[in-house]
Structure formats: structure tokens, C-alpha cells
Amino acid sequence: MRKPLAAALLALAMSGVGAAPALAAEPVAGGSEPIADPDTVTSVVHDVVTSTTENLARSASPSAQAVNFAGTVSLSNCSGSVVRMSNSQDDDPALVLTNGHCLESGFPRPGQVIVDQASSRSFGLLNSAGTRVATLRASKIAYATMTDTDAAVYQLTRTYGQIKSAYGIDALTLQGTRPAAGTAISVVSGYWKRIYNCSIDGFVYRLKEGDWTWKDSVRYTSACNTIGGTSGSPVVDTATGKVVAVNNTGNEDGERCTVNNPCEVDENGTVTVRKGINYAQQTYPFAACFGVDNKLDLSASGCTLPKP
The missing domain is CATH 2.40.10 (Thrombin, subunit H)
Structure with a gap:
């Protein structure tokens, strides 16, 4: 679950789950913890993480919209x-x-x-x-x-x-219908002032992480390598500008169905682990x-x- 380490521990303390301090603890790149409030930093770098191939395809599409942080x-x-x-x-x-x-x-x-x-x-x-x-x-x-x-x-x-x-x-407007695989998307993090561009790789029948199970989750292509603090980011269809999902988790260590290491479960109960792949929950409902x-x-x- 894409929450920063310090905030996750605080939430656990508030909810009385002190026996499991690792729950949703998410180190960021380089192993450092995120700052407590990035909005207090005056020299924020608006880092856009992209895939070159997907950007070329995006720029060639006349229907693609420039996604930004407004809203x-x-x-x-x-x-x-x-x-x-x-x-x-x-x-x-x-x-x-x-x-x-x-x-x-x-x-x-x-x-x-x-x-x-x-x-x-x-x-x-x-x-x-x-x-x-x-x-x-x-x-x-x-x-x-x-x-x-x-x-x-x-x-x-x-x-x-x-x-x-x-x-x-x-x-931002919530799309009222289910998105399609292959849709070009942007994951827009207000916490980090960072935009991740990729595509919907597919959908997961059941996504299991620790004690929680989510239905019909969105799986990103690998370019959306979201980190701690991106939890809750809107997932925007770049062709329509509408929100199709909300970013929530990713498999960090290749573990099977543990906290911060969700696994995919298909209709037959077959479990698949995709290390480094990230996920979102659809919002059309x-x-x-x-x-x-x-x-x-x-x-x-x-x-x-x-x-x-």
C-alpha cells in the first residue's frame, strides 16, 4: 500500500495495530523516508516519470490530453x-x-x-x-x-x-464506465508533485494483500513505478481527462500475498506474483x-x- 513509512506507522498507532508495525510501511527510492510535508518545500521538482515508447505514441495521438496537477x-x-x-x-x-x-x-x-x-x-x-x-x-x-x-x-x-x-x-470527473486494457493513463501524485505515465496492462480478478482482497483491480505496465506517498492518486485516462481508478499498491519484494507484496489470484485460484508491478482500484462504481x-x-x- 503506497503510504509513506512515517505516516503508516502513525496510522497504525492511531488504529491500535501496534503489533504489526510493518503494515503498509513503504520506503521510497534509495531507502530514505519521505519528508513529512512536501508542500513546505519551496524548490519542488515536478518529476515526470515516463516510458519513451508510450510518450511517442501519446504525442502522436490527437485525442491525448496533457494531464497536469490541477484538482x-x-x-x-x-x-x-x-x-x-x-x-x-x-x-x-x-x-x-x-x-x-x-x-x-x-x-x-x-x-x-x-x-x-x-x-x-x-x-x-x-x-x-x-x-x-x-x-x-x-x-x-x-x-x-x-x-x-x-x-x-x-x-x-x-x-x-x-x-x-x-x-x-x-x-476531475469520474468516468462512469469500466476502462479498457491498453488505455493510456497518468497517475498524478499530489503528495510528491509527480506524474507517472503508462498504460493499463490488464485487470486482476482478485488482488490479495495481507488480510485484504480487492476485486477487478487495474494492473499497470511497468513504467508506472509508483512509490510511497502516491496512495490515493487519481488514475486519469489521457484521452478523456477523466478518472478511471485510484492508485493503491504494488509488489515490492516479490513476496506472495503479504503486506506491500500483493498477489494476483485468478478465477481458478491460481496465484501469480509480479515483483515491481503496481496496481489501482477502479472508480466507475x-x-x-x-x-x-x-x-x-x-x-x-x-x-x-x-x-x-
């Missing part, structure tokens, strides 16, 4: 983005998407679903260049789980219109579960998210 957010321990559904209105309370394992209260237990839980968490809103232009604040956790998927949606105290008026920044005024309705037609 993404930095959390104290993860990345995220301000998102809207296709039918969201400007006067709706804005939503922030991140991972379930990025909650300030710690990791949800297997089978646990959190709905309408009060929260005053803050998020650093970024502009297109990756500069922090505002602090947004949550009013509640609208939905969060690590069962079947690894996602959390916060409701903010401001509307989309208020954010647009004050900062000129639009929310959320589109059917948020209705008028961005209110969560888990009983809505087509809503398949796990229920409490």
Missing part, C-alpha cells in the same frame, strides 16, 4: 483529488477521492465499511503546476472501505462552484452510488459498492 490534493500521508460525478452540480458539496488505507483513523478492517463519519481533515489543493494554492477541509467521510476496493470519499465544506470561483480550479446533491445512496440502482 489534485496532498494529504498528510497520501495523495488524492477533488472529484465530481458527471451529473454533479456546481452548488453540490465537493468530494475528495483517496484510498481507504489513507484514512486519518487508520486502516479499515476487512469487511468494514465507513459511511457518514465526521471528519475535519485538511487537503492541500494544487494548481496545474503543482503549487499549493489553498487548504480545503472535510466535513465528513462520506464513504470508505478496504473491502473489494481500497477507496475513501470525503465530503468538503465548500462547493465545486466556490472552489472554482476562488481558485480557478475544476474538479462510485458514479452510480452518488445522486442528487452528491448524496451517497448505496441502495441506488447499479450501486455495487460494499455496504455496512
